[in-house]
Amino acid sequence: MTVRLSTSMIYQSGLNGILNSQSSLLGLQQQLSSGRRIVTPSDDPLAAGQAITASQNLSMVGNYASNRAVANTSLGNEDNTLDSIINNITAAMEKVVQAGNGTLSDTDRQTLATVLTNSRDALFALANSTDGSGQYMFSGYQSGSAAYVKDPTTGAITYAGDTGQRTIQVDQARQMSSSDIGSDIFNRANPGTTSYIGSAGATNTGTATFLAPNVQTGGAAAGSTFKIDFAIDATTGDTTYTVTTTDKTGTSTTSAPAAYTDGDTIDMGGVTMTLSGAPADGDSFTVEPAQGADMDVFATMDQLISALGSPSQADASASAALRNTLTTAARKLSINLDNVSTVQASVGARMNELDALTSTGNQRSLTANKVLSDLTGLDYYSAYSSLTLQNVALQASMAAFQSIQSVSLFSMNK
Incomplete structure (x- = not known):
């Protein structure tokens, strides 16, 4: 049986061959230019789906890493502030010991009262520290407002924040407090203390x-x-x-x-x-x-300042009242110092945990990147070889088409 091929069919077949070769060549060019084996989902539907999951995992790992960086910065700022608070309370305790010297005159004690006033004001400023972005560290959820306020009439300093604990999602199953509330720093005893006042x-x-x-x-x-x-x-x-x-x-x-x-x-x-x-x-x-006592460090300092500023020289009753106030204040400040040190230890523990989570997160990132690379990464040597081969095939198709194009009944009957 003789198959008759029309001229249009011959032309269309040759053109389709050329177009298919050009399409394959274009696909290889896109792979080489993008560095990816899968340019469109149709290139490998299964791998494309798996790549989406791997990409989402990689993005999530990156988000947790960013959150850890924010938490680490916040905790680092708090740690520095707590260092200053500890130094301030330690200096105040030294002044309490100095005030207990029975040879001091009323004038000497009034000088110490002035020093403690400055120390209290410095502590007040530290309690209202910000994190560098204008957010108050120790206000709880009220980060836009000062943690502590001073009564303009009495001078009493009180906590104005709330009990909300700001947390950050630092890993898939871990939320971490990025700061501590002021009342847990300046207004309580160490939860584990059994001391009496x-x-x-x-x-x-x-x-x-x-x-x-x-x-x-x-x-x-x-x-x-x-x-x-x-x-x-x-x-x-x-x-x-x-x-x-x-x-x-x-x-x-x-x-x-x-x-x-x-x-x-x-x-x-x-x-x-x-x-x-x-x-x-x-x-x-x-x-x-101590757990049930008033442990407000600012109130303790105010009582000290008032007692040291009151005359007690040559007055046995007033001198006894001063000594008792100093004894009470010394114990309270010591408990306050232990509590702030405990909070700082907690901050340090959280920062160490962040380091461990970051190390784990880096490993997860490497794993996710490898999975994504294995799924979508391009073998340049193979792709370039295929490109060269496809280019040769295209040239051959074009040459064959030109050869067929020159054949006709008229040319054969010459």
């Missing part, structure tokens, strides 16, 4: 002073608050005291009166405190756990 009654008129309370290991009354009340017998002049214990449930019990002598160490059932001097009738002392 002693204080003298505001209306005391005697000369009794106390040493900081001690907690006995395993004391049965741990967590309770104690109040020591003194009474003087109008007839005999004997001094006695009672101890009222208030437990965690609010239940109070009062001991029987006991005789007091100068230098007594009073045992309150696991907590002891030594007193010396002569209490007046109606004087009292309170011993309370």
